[in-house]
Amino acid sequence: MKAVYDAGHAAHNPSSFLVRGRIAPAEEKPERAERLLAGLEKGGHEIVATERHGSGPVLAVHSARYLRFLEEAHMEWQRSADAGAEIIPNVHAYRSPQGVPNTYPESIVGRAGWHVADGACPIGPGTWDAARLAADVATTATELVLAGEQAAYALCRPPGHHAYADLAGGFCFLNNSAIAALHLRRRHARVAVLDVDVHHGN
Numbered sequence: 001m002k003a004v005y006d007a008g009h010a011a012h013n014p015s016s017f018l019v020r021g022r023i024a025p026a027e028e029k030p031e032r033a034e035r036l037l038a039g040l041e042k043g044g045h046e047i048v049a050t051e052r053h054g055s056g057p058v059l060a061v062h063s064a065r066y067l068r069f070l071e072e073a074h075m076e077w078q079r080s081a082d083a084g085a086e087i088i089p090n091v092h093a094y095r096s097p098q099g100v101p102n103t104y105p106e107s108i109v110g111r112a113g114w115h116v117a118d119g120a121c122p123i124g125p126g127t128w129d130a131a132r133l134a135a136d137v138a139t140t141a142t143e144l145v146l147a148g149e150q151a152a153y154a155l156c157r158p159p160g161h162h163a164y165a166d167l168a169g170g171f172c173f174l175n176n177s178a179i180a181a182l183h184l185r186r187r188h189a190r191v192a193v194l195d196v197d198v199h200h201g202n
Contacts, residue, residue, distance in 0.1 A: 003046065005040075017122055050133060135179050138176035
């Protein structure tokens with residue numbers, strides 16, 4: 001089987017995350033992908049380079065405002081007084097029911113709480129670059145299938161399946177599963193997604 005991998009995932013290297021009220025060492029580290037890569041190589045799978053696919057597949061799933069936040073947030077966060085090395089929101093915006101307008105926060109502290117659902121998504125200096133590469137990994141694997149491969153493996157890191165259209169959550173920033181599924185929909189009317197890690201109502 002062909003497996004798509006990009007070493008650029010290592011740009012996202014969080015030091016910690018918030019879990020059950022305490023700061024703990026980050027679990028979603030570059031080593032996770034490296035172990036998976038080693039397993040793929042040991043299994044004799046062909047490692048395929050990632051192709052860049054532009055913003056189209058990502059914009060099909062995520063709002064432009066959210067993508068702009070992910071791209072600019074860390075730089076702006078560092079300009080704040082007494083900012084930590086990584087973004088972990090300490091406030092979360094109230095999102096009123098659909099149809100009722102909200103005021104989008106102007107401050108980076110407010111926008112972080114608007115766009116990050118939990119304490120498991122610390123945003124560091126390389127998070128955006130790694131997340132974009134992961135989306136390209138997913139899209140590259142999708143292109144392999146569209147070109148005739150029976151199966152392809154996308155080694156995406158950061159992972160993606162817990163991310164919403166404009167909300168990071170559960171270690172995920174861009175929803176690589178949804179990006180791949182919508183990319184497949186360009187040619188196929190129906191696409192099935194089997195997710196074995198659905199929880200927290202998402």
